[in-house]
Amino acid sequence: MDRSKPKLSRIAETLGVSVATVSNALSGKGRVSPELVERIRATAAELGYVPSVAGRALRTGRSGVLGLVLPDIANPLFPQIAQAIEHAAASAGYGVLIADSRGETAMQTEAIGRLIERGVDGMVVVPRRGTRIVEASCPVAVIDSPSTPGNTVAADHWEGGRQMGGHLRELGHRNVLLIGHSPASNVQNDRIGGLKSGLGRGAVTETLWIEKLEAAGGAGCPLGLVEKVRSGVTAVATLSDLIALRALTELQGAGIAVPQAVSVSGFDDLIWSSVVTPGLTTMRMDMETVAEIAVAALVDTIEAERRGGEEQKILGPVSAAVPKVPMELVIRHSTGVAGMGLSQARNRTEGELAS
Amino acid sequence: MDRSKPKLSRIAETLGVSVATVSNALSGKGRVSPELVERIRATAAELGYVPSVAGRALRTGRSGVLGLVLPDIANPLFPQIAQAIEHAAASAGYGVLIADSRGETAMQTEAIGRLIERGVDGMVVVPRRGTRIVEASCPVAVIDSPSTPGNTVAADHWEGGRQMGGHLRELGHRNVLLIGHSPASNVQNDRIGGLKSGLGRGAVTETLWIEKLEAAGGAGCPLGLVEKVRSGVTAVATLSDLIALRALTELQGAGIAVPQAVSVSGFDDLIWSSVVTPGLTTMRMDMETVAEIAVAALVDTIEAERRGGEEQKILGPVSAAVPKVPMELVIRHSTGVAGMGLSQARNRTEGELAS
DNA sequence: TGAAGGTGATTAATCGTTTAATCCGCCTAG
C-alpha cells in the first residue's frame, strides 16, 4: 500500500507495459492499440494519477501558466478582469500567476521579469497608461484600448462613449460636464471622444481631469460640482464609476437631487453601481469576451511557437482577429430627462423630507 | 554566440568546473572555495543566468508557488487581499497562483484541486462562510476570523467593532441600527459583538441582515432607512463599506443629511471610502500584516516539511503565533455627534442649497 | 519465398537542477 503519488512508471509496472506506452496512451499521441489505451486510462483513473507539472514542464519547456500583469491590483476593475482571465485560462487548461506593479510604472517591468523567471508561457498585460511593452521574451496579449498601437483586444470604449452620449442627448441634455481621471489614458480619451460624438454638435461640454484637480486640491478634494450645476450643467458624464460615485455623493451631500436636478453617468459597472441610490447608469464592458479573446490569442501563439519551433519567433504583442468588443449600456436611475432645473429639484428634496 | 538561455552546464564549461560545483557555489550549500564562488557568481551574472524553475521543481519537489483561494474574486475586498498576499509572497520568493470559485461553494473544492494539481507548495484560503477546508494535501493558511476554528491569522474584528462602537458612543449615539450582510459569517458576527460591546449597555440596537432583506425585496432593494431614522435611529453602523455606501446614498437620496441627521460607519476602508462625500468613517484592517503572517506561517511549514521529511506530516490548517491583528479606526466625515435631529438636518440641507 | 510495409510496443536519451557519495591531495597527529 504505497501512499505516494502515482507516476507513469507505477501505472506502467501495474500493467506490465513501458512508461512510454502509458504516456502515449494518455496523451493519444503515439500508436497504441485501442484496448490497451482503455486499460491504461482505467488504471490511471483508479490509481488517481495526476501528471507532474514539473516533469512535463522540464521536458516540454512549457509551464501551462499564464501571467497576469495589471497596473494596479488595487484598481476596482481588477476583480472583474482577474475573474474573467482566470476563467478563460482555466478553460484552456492554464493557470494564472498574478504580478502586481503596485501602481508604479517602474515596477511593471520588474513584475514582468518575475513572471518570466517563473517560466510563464505567455502573459496578458493591462498596461499602465502610455507604457510600452517591449522586453517580453514570451507571447504577450495587451488589453488596453483599440486605438493603442500593439493592442490585442479591448472593449470598444469609443463606441461605448457614443452610446452613453446618445442616451444623454435623448434625455435632452445639452450642457454636460465630462469628468475623467487622466488625459494620458487612451481608454479615457476614447471614451471622451465617443461621448462628445454621441452628444452631437448641439451640446456644449466641459472636461475636468481629477488628476489635475487633486494636484492642486489634494487627494479626495471636492470637485466643485455645485457651482457647475448652478451655472447650467444638467448632466455629469464621468469616465468611471468611481468618479461617478464621487460626483453622486458630492451632489447629494449638497442637497442636489439626482437625477431630478442633475444626471450622473459612469463607466464599467463596478460592484457598487447597482446598490447605491439612485442606481448608477453606466456602460458595462464584456470582460468575459475580452478575456476569452486575449487568452485565445495567447494560446494560439504558444501553440504555433511550439510547432513552428524557431522559424517564426513572435515576440511582442500578438494581435487577434476581433479587437473591439462591444459595450453595453446599463440604464438605472441616476440619469433622467434634463430641464427640471435646480429650483424644482430643491422643492423635490424638501418634498421628500416632508412626506 | 549562443542565444539560448544559459544553464548551469554553460557556466560550468565556461569556467572548466563541474555543474555540481556551480550549483553548490550558487546555493552556498556544499564546500566551495571562496574565490571560486566569486568567479562563478561573476560569470553567472555576466551570462545572465536564471535558474530553471521547472528543473529545480522537478528535483526538489517544490514549485515555489503559493495558491490563493477566495470565496469570490468579485468581492471588493479582493484587491486588497490579493495585493498584500502577492507582495508578501514575492518577498519570500514565491509566486501566487489564483483560483476563483466564482462565489459557488461547490467550486471552491474544485478550485483547490486545480491548485494542487498545479503543484503549489501551500495555499492561503479565505474560506466561504462556514466552509471547512479538509482535503488539502499541502499546508494551508486560513484567513477568516479569530473565532473560527482552524483559523491561522485574521484581523481582530471583534476589537475593531468595539472601537467603532466606542467611537459612536462617545459621539452620543444611543439608538443605533446595525446592518450586516449575512449572520452566517463569523467575521460579521465578531464585528457585531464588538460593536454592541463598544456601544455599551446604555445603547439600544437593532440588526438588519441584507441577505434576508433581499430575499424578500430583491437584489438592490431599498433598506428602509428613512423610517428607521424617523423612529429615532441616530447612527447606522454597517459591517462593510459596501453596505455603508448603500446606506449613505439611500439616506442622502432621501434628503437626509449625513452626518448631521444620521451618522454612517463602515468596515474595511475600501477604495471609495475616502472619495465619497462625506468621507466614510470606517475600520481599516492591516492586510499587509495579515498577509505577511499568513505567508510566513506557510513558508515555515513548507520549510519544516522539507527538512523533517515524512516524520511530521502537517496536514490541515497551520497555525501561527499571533493570530489577531489589530484594526485601525479611520475617522472621516460620515460620523458626527448625535442629537441634532431630523428637522435641523433638513434646515442645513436647505441652507447649503441657498448659500 | 523474400522484400516491403504496417502495427503495436519498447529503448533510451533528454529537459536542468540538486545532492549523496566519492575521490584526491595535503596536513597533522600518533
Added chain:
DNA sequence: CTAGGCGGATTAAACGATTAATCACCTTCA
C-alpha cells in the same frame, strides 16, 4: 611513517514526463 581528517572539488544518480529511434512481428504482394 602511516592512518586519519579535512578542505575542495567531481561523479553520478535521481526527479517525472516526452519523444525520436528502434524493434519484433505480422501481413501482403511480387
